[in-house]
Amino acid sequence: MAPGTLGRVVGCLLAGAVGDALGAPVEFVSIDDIRQRYGPDGLTTLLPPGHFTDDTQMTLFTAEALLRAGMELEATGACNPVHLLHRSYLRWLLTQGREIGDLWPDADSEAAMSGGLISEAVLHRVEAPGITCLGALGSGVAGTISTPINDSKGCGGVMRAAPAGLLVPGAELGAAPAEAYHLGCEVAAITHGHRFGFHPAGLLAALVHLIVAGASPAEAYEQARGLAPDDLVELTDAAVALGASGPPSPEAIASELGAGWVGEEALAIALACSVAAPDMSTGLLASVNHSGDTDSTGSICGNLLGSHLGAEAIDRRWVAELDGAVLVRAVGMDIAQWLIERPPADIPDERFARLFRLYGA
Ligand SMILES: [Mg+2]
Numbered sequence: 001m002a003p004g005t006l007g008r009v010v011g012c013l014l015a016g017a018v019g020d021a022l023g024a025p026v027e028f029v030s031i032d033d034i035r036q037r038y039g040p041d042g043l044t045t046l047l048p049p050g051h052f053t054d055d056t057q058m059t060l061f062t063a064e065a066l067l068r069a070g071m072e073l074e075a076t077g078a079c080n081p082v083h084l085l086h087r088s089y090l091r092w093l094l095t096q097g098r099e100i101g102d103l104w105p106d107a108d109s110e111a112a113m114s115g116g117l118i119s120e121a122v123l124h125r126v127e128a129p130g131i132t133c134l135g136a137l138g139s140g141v142a143g144t145i146s147t148p149i150n151d152s153k154g155c156g157g158v159m160r161a162a163p164a165g166l167l168v169p170g171a172e173l174g175a176a177p178a179e180a181y182h183l184g185c186e187v188a189a190i191t192h193g194h195r196f197g198f199h200p201a202g203l204l205a206a207l208v209h210l211i212v213a214g215a216s217p218a219e220a221y222e223q224a225r226g227l228a229p230d231d232l233v234e235l236t237d238a239a240v241a242l243g244a245s246g247p248p249s250p251e252a253i254a255s256e257l258g259a260g261w262v263g264e265e266a267l268a269i270a271l272a273c274s275v276a277a278p279d280m281s282t283g284l285l286a287s288v289n290h291s292g293d294t295d296s297t298g299s300i301c302g303n304l305l306g307s308h309l310g311a312e313a314i315d316r317r318w319v320a321e322l323d324g325a326v327l328v329r330a331v332g333m334d335i336a337q338w339l340i341e342r343p344p345a346d347i348p349d350e351r352f353a354r355l356f357r358l359y360g361a
Contacts, residue, residue: 004310015284016302019297022318065081065359116357144186145186150192150194151193155261157197160201173209194263203267204303243273243275270297
């Protein structure tokens with residue numbers, strides 16, 4: 001039976017977190033060394049301690065901001081997603097042990113530094129956070145598409161952009177792929193100023209937006225590829241062709257697509273491993289068995305496969321062993337509640353009040 005909206009939304013986040021944690025132990029390890037350590041098939045299961053990394057942490061903070069944006073739009077008729085995203089990422093920066101008092105633009109910073117996601121211990125782990133994100137956020141300035149903050153095309157933008165496909169303020173799932181694309185670009189451009197720092201994030205958001213609404217990854221790609229610039233599509237077309245009969249080998253990933261340290265390669269590898277994956281585990285394992293940025297490629301691949309196959313398709317042992325799975329699932333369920341039930345702000349509604357209290361400052 002095809003998964004419903006709840007299963008797909010939770011699956012997008014939870015499979016992303018599982019892929020992140022699968023790939024984390026081998027992020028800086030070559031495929032030769034991966035095979036030496038774990039056998040000819042490479043990594044075949046989730047290793048202790050089952051920690052997800054900054055990819056999932058920042059994805060959850062993206063969700064926090066965009067939930068807030070949707071609720072502000074409902075309550076006031078207006079919202080500023082970039083402002084809310086930047087504030088949410090400053091909250092993440094605080095979890096990484098950085099001082100943010102000077103970066104917060106108004107005096108009442110107490111609310112900003114407590115409550116909601118920031119109280120969650122698993123989000124305070126320091127798991128190889130991206131240098132570009134730390135530096136860009138530490139400047140106190142939010143980059144935008146038209147005013148790039150730097151020239152980085154690292155994959156730290158695309159790795160956190162999936163919620164932009166779920167939470168386009170005011171839009172129904174599947175109805176606004178161009179808006180999801182634009183929002184995904186805005187999410188990434190806050191810290192990544194190169195075109196390939198943010199366009200892959202736009203494409204990921206559009207794909208998630210369409211897949212959660214019921215399109216297969218291949219159908220969603222056909223529909224969304226026209227939103228992306230030609231030089232990005234050249235690589236993603238190659239990725240979809242490479243993965244058309246199943247996830248490619250580590251050697252094919254390396255020679256055709258790259259290592260995934262930069263945005264366009266990370267999305268391409270995740271696409272190749274998800275577009276015709278026979279099942280969730282096969283796709284996720286392919287996305288983390290290569291010489292490169294395996295936690296990010298695993299995370300993005302999980303976002304795509306989870307949106308398609310739903311949370312129930314994830315290996316139960318991996319979910320049980322994922323440290324922080326309860327939190328990731330809870331955020332996914334809150335997003336789903338927001339999308340499915342649309343609790344109104346204009347009459348007293350406990351569901352609306354609970355979500356509004358919980359997500360963001
Ligand atoms: Mg990471």
